[in-house]
Amino acid sequence: MKEETKQAIIEAAIFVFNEDLSAPMEKVAERADMTRRTLHRYFGERRELLSSCLQEMQKVCSIAMANALEISDNPKEQLENLLYAAIDCGVKYSFLHKIQQLHGYQHLQNETDNARYDQTFGKVRMVLQNLHKKTDGVSFITVEWMTVLFFGVLTASIEALNHKKMNFSEIKSSAWYSFKMGINL
């Protein structure tokens, strides 16, 4: 069993399931450019694949977020780096986020997953809370709104990437500019 192939399947599955959670395995195989039979040699059941996708996303995102936080001690710079890290994670970050919000898919989550969730998304909220305290009441923008806007700006970044009309660094600088202005920073 090639680890490389396994990884390719997971990447393909993240892409496909992000667009259509109940898409047939055939679609994942297509995307990974292989037979469904091969795919099934790596992942016996559908559940297993989905679970591996979650694990992968959680791993990648939590590491990226943790690293981003370490770059600086300044909350504003931390926020900036968290945004860049989230954009780097791309669909991995947004799919993970989506799964959390989803109605009727609790069976995809266990306690460990929820702990991991905090390791990723919790960091953003924490930094936002710090920043909000410092500007003590000047802004009518709530922490709640800042949190959802963070994800909204990420969504915009991912879509901009898909259109390929902007490059990574353009997107990142626009995203950070819009976000910081949007939360009155």
Add this chain to the structure above:
Amino acid sequence: MKEETKQAIIEAAIFVFNEDLSAPMEKVAERADMTRRTLHRYFGERRELLSSCLQEMQKVCSIAMANALEISDNPKEQLENLLYAAIDCGVKYSFLHKIQQLHGYQHLQNETDNARYDQTFGKVRMVLQNLHKKTDGVSFITVEWMTVLFFGVLTASIEALNHKKMNFSEIKSSAWYSFKMGINL
């Protein structure tokens, strides 16, 4: 055949398919609080239901956008009203948008649908283009970015609505504040 029931099915389907495009009919029936058998009396085939959802979303959104444009002649005010209208349409707007972006679902779209698409999303782009011309080059924010950010802010608004920690008017004013600051207006 009660028109009311038919409408309820469509609303349920929009909700369910927005979360999971390939979700089984059973899930739609559950959401609409009825039997699958009843659902099938209204919509013979799955395709038919999905198609009705698209039509419904296109109808509601294009009307809302058209009305929003008529409120004012001032581009900035037009943009503000378009954003509010989009928030009012909620998932109808974002699901429609998602379908357009989706890979491998061209079969859901015909020429008429694409014309309708322009009637909705085209208006936003048009107004953004006007505004961008006026600020002639002062801002490094591109029309491309403004367009995707518009949708990003909408995503944030919808999520804020789901959490129920903010009310409609709070969300709208935050959304407009963040968007206009974000595009340097």
Add this chain to the structure above:
DNA sequence: CTGATATGTCACATATTTGAGACTTTTTTA
């Protein structure tokens, strides 16, 4: 109350998706 309309229940045929066995071909690597 009564008939009409809408919905629910059960049953069933068909279609699609899933998962795996057996064997062949291709690719890797020693």
Add this chain to the structure above:
DNA sequence: TAAAAAAGTCTCAAATATGTGACATATCAG
């Protein structure tokens, strides 16, 4: 190049999803 590993092909059984007929209930208007 030859053995081992990985991937493809063909096949098929089981599970799940889809669509409909027949009949029982429920709901509602007159």
